[in-house]
Amino acid sequence: MRGFLFVVILLCYSFILSAGCIQGNCQNGQGTFVYENGDKYVGHFIQGHPEGRGIMYFAGGGKYLGQWRSGKPHGRGKLIHSSGDVYFGQFENGEKQGQGRIDYADGRRYEGPWVHDRPSGQGKEKPNAPSSRDELSETKTDATNEHRSVLSEASTVKDCNKTYCDNEVGQYIYKDGSKWVGHFIKGRPSGQGTCYYSNGDRYTGGWKLNAPQGEGVMYYASGKIAGAIWQRGRPVQSLQKKETFHTLNNIRPKRDRAVKIWAVVIGVSAYTHMPVLRYSDDDAYRIYAFLKSPEGGALPESQIKILIDEDATRANILNTLQETFLQADENDMVLLYYSGHGLKGAFIPIDYDGYHNSISHEEIFSVFDRSKAKYKVCYADACYSGSMTAMKAVDIQTDLHRYYHQLEDTRKGLAFLLSSKGEEYSLEDKGLRQGVFTHFLIRGLKGEADTDQDKLVTINELYRFVRWGVRKYTGNMQTPVIIGDYDKHMPLSLMR
DSSP: OOOOOOOOOOOOOOOOOOSEEEEEOSSSEEEEEEOTTSOEEEEEEETTEEEEEEEEEOTTSOEEEEEEETTEEEEEEEEEOTTSOEEEEEEETTEEEEEEEEEOTTSOEEEEEEETTEEOSOSEEOTTOOOOOTTSOTTOOHHHHHHHHHHHTGGGSEETTTSOOOSEEEEEEOTTSOEEEEEEETTEEEEEEEEEOTTSOEEEEEEETTEEEEEEEEEOTTSOEEEEEEETTEEEEEOOOOOOOOOOOOOOOOOOSSOOEEEEEEEOOOOSSSOOOSSHHHHHHHHHHHHHSGGGTOOOGGGEEEEEGGGOOHHHHHHHHHHHHTTOOTTOEEEEEEEEOEETTEEOOTTOOSSSSOEEHHHHHHHHHHSOOSEEEEEEEEOSOOOOOOOOSSOHHHHHHHHHHHHHTSOOOOOEEESSOTTOOOOEETTTTEEHHHHHHHHIIIIITOTTOSSEEEHHHHHHHHHHHHHHHTTTSOOOEEESSOOTTOEEEEOO
16 A cells, blocks of 8 residues: 555534624635624635535524525525424525425424425425435345335334234334334234334344344444344344445546645534434534635635535445545645544444445545555544634735645655544533544644644644643543654644
8 A cells, every 4th residue: 555644533522702704704715704693604705795615603503504605505505403403405595495304303304395494295204213314225135125114104004002913014112111113923023123212222123022133223322333133132243234335447637746635525413323413514614614725725626525414425425535536646635534423444424324334444545545646644533422714814825835845845654643542532522512632633733733833733743732632621531642654744734
């Protein structure tokens, strides 16, 4: 494998401001603007209005993340209401319009068309019954596909507490409050279905004698997922499906003498089968904005891609990585930022269901290795619980030239920067509205890590700053570490 820089961050996630532009360029560029009613917008502006990608934090609670046009949500986005309801889908002139899905705080879900901010009535209502996503792997078994159909009809199935259920689909509530929704044989729950345990756990798969039997996935209330073959309620063999990795062979490097940075930014928070994360989508937008700023390299749209929530499927992530990174030539840097859930040896995209559609670290390495780039960087913020950069009116081109020049003079290398060592937990903080590690990472990249005051933050400076900050903030409960063969002078950001 070609030598490269690989920075990994593993993180477990458990305004009173004056009105006006408080940071950056709120006319034509990236900035932060606080409105008189207390709302705060962080993102891209054109002619003084939100345009492109951005986040609006509402003073009354909730936020909108996604596309904007002329100051209104327009295109694909996510709206989190203060009530806890979450909408994913299309917007037009500030209204929900087109295809979308809303997950209500009480567990209900509507998925289908919207007209003028309201469901059209032609979609699917799914009361208190989570469903698999349309993007799930086509290699699922017929039984799994059949079960998905059962779940979508859970609100209309037969009540087997009141009526005898023979060889049919029904639902049954046990004495402890647990609920079975699935197949019955001669009056007993048996076959494919889902058991919603009274303690908050959920099992989907084969069932016999009132316990998991055969292939199935247990979704524990703690956030842990166990895909296994079960016998009498106990896992006897772990399941982790080996997915097919489709390589793209028709992409050629765009060669020239200039040093370029190619980036893919991924943030997944709205999982269906795992606990929803608080800040991973926000953090992805912040990193995206940072990379587009002069401090982060001033990447043009053609060299940076962002995938948030429903766009971050297994197939889309791997295809976007290849389409972006394989354009890099021998002078360039490729950079991946991933924020979302992770399992041992794998990243977890939005369409992971327990044992389908994970992305193994080997697959990520494979894409990096195929790229011709000289410098290869990955920030991976992956866990179960789950910045805007100021722009100043100075000579941007001169500073960027110095940043890219030092990057060009740096040797190849390999480095892993991890948020915690061994079995330590990585922590979040609601006051920071971020994971502790990510908080200090961004502060370091924005300049606080520049200990020699040369206006460039190197990987060595960043590691020292983040390690000190995280240990102090967590009372030494969390200790970032760095390993690998890397050039400690590799620049990761510049100061204004």
